[in-house]
Amino acid sequence: MWYRLLAALLVCVVLSGCSTQPLREALSGKDEQKEEEKLHPFTGEKMKEEATGPPLMVMVNNHSKARPQTGLNRADMLVEVLAEGGITRLAAFFYGEDEGRVGPIRSTRPYYLNLTKGPGAVVVHAGGSPAALNQIKSQSLASLDALNGEEEVFQRVDFRHPPHNLYSDLKQLLRKAAEKGYAKKAPDSPYRFNKQRETEGKAASRIEMTFHRLFKAGFRYDASSDQYIRYTEGKQHRDRLTDQALSADNVLVIRAPHQVIDASGRRKVELTGKGEGMLFQGGKARVIRWEYRDGWIVPLVDGKVASFFPGKTWIHVLPEKGELSYR
The missing domain is CATH 3.50.90.10 (YerB-like)
Structure with missing residues (x-):
């Protein structure tokens, strides 16, 4: 019977323009279509393996x-x-x-x-x-x-x-x-990632942020790694176990309304709205808008989602009167 199936498939190819891909699949019984590469929802990098639990x-x-x-x-x-x-x-x-x-x-x-x-x-x-x-x-x-x-x-x-x-x-x-039965469903990320470096933007090899008169932080751009190295209160911020310097591929700084709401100094911070911000990548700074979209803080340029570089992102929420400088 196999020769009848082969003859019928060959007629299909000749008379109706069928592609050879279904023919190969019919003969071999194997789907040769390559599985789409899974990207990490936070970093845009290729997932090493399937996640074993929720974020x-x-x-x-x-x-x-x-x-x-x-x-x-x-x-x-x-x-x-x-x-x-x-x-x-x-x-x-x-x-x-x-x-x-x-x-x-x-x-x-x-x-x-x-x-x-x-x-x-x-x-x-x-x-x-x-x-x-x-x-x-x-x-x-x-x-x-x-x-x-x-x-x-x-x-x-x-x-x-x-x-x-x-x-x-x-x-x-x-x-x-x-x-506890928490679902491990993969996040549906709104972020966009692009390896191509932006040609637009002002030079930003050093970033300084003042969240409060008692607290300052910042980053310094390292051209050799193409990353920003984190500093806290003037000192390089490192991991305790590995002594590895903390770094970021993307530094997103946004402003949001802050309000002290009780005697303990607790705050209300409006993260579910939108506002102004700056996106730092590859030693350059770009003006952005940000929006809270479906539970994510999303950077926008001209109304479209601004691309992150694949890798780690730090998002900093400054008070509206907080200070931000770069050079």
């Missing part, structure tokens, strides 16, 4: 007594926003990374929680403000809380004093997330 957004302490931290060098994306006391706190996103220590871990706030919604991230934290804890409960947000139920996957270290000594491990966190 994690780890609330990382940035107090001077918590630095240098552990694990920030392996985060895919970091968002820096003021907390209380004029000090920033870091939301470190991990996806597809399933090993390694991270910390010190601190509490969360409502404006950080708004960042979990786009990527569907599990917030990893040690308690939170009353408003944040109520938001987690009322909106059924995925949460791993060191102070309310998940203590076994967090550890206190003896080389730092509380509250700057709480750590965890990504493998433990992902195991706990699976136990």
Whole structure:
């Protein structure tokens, strides 16, 4: 019977213009179509392997007594926003990374929680403000809380004093997330990535940011690696375990309204709106607009999504009166 099938397929090719690809598939029974390459939703780089769990957004302490931290060098994306006391706190996103220590871990706030919604991230934290804890409960947000139920996957270290000594491990966190039934659906990223370097923009080899009169941070461009090296309070910011300098391929600085709302100095930060910003890449600066789109902070140029370079992105949220300079 095989020769009848072959004859029929040859007639199809001659008379109706069928391609030879279906013919090869019919004869071999194999689909030779190459599977589309999977790109990392935060970095735009090729995924090494399928992620074993959902994205994690780890609330990382940035107090001077918590630095240098552990694990920030392996985060895919970091968002820096003021907390209380004029000090920033870091939301470190991990996806597809399933090993390694991270910390010190601190509490969360409502404006950080708004960042979990786009990527569907599990917030990893040690308690939170009353408003944040109520938001987690009322909106059924995925949460791993060191102070309310998940203590076994967090550890206190003896080389730092509380509250700057709480750590965890990504493998433990992902195991706990699976136990709690948190879905590991891949994020539907709005970001665009392009390896081509921009020719437009002003020179920006040094970036300085003042979040508060008590806290400054910045970056210096390293042409040899084509990355920005992070500085905090004038000192190069490094990882505690590896002594690796923290770096970014993209530095996005945006402005958003900040308001102190209670006697403890807690803030309301409007991250669900839109505003002005600057995007730094490859030693150059571009003016952008930003919008909160479906739970993501998205940079725009002329109304279109501005491309990131493939790699790590740091997003910094300055108060409207915060200072930004570059040269």
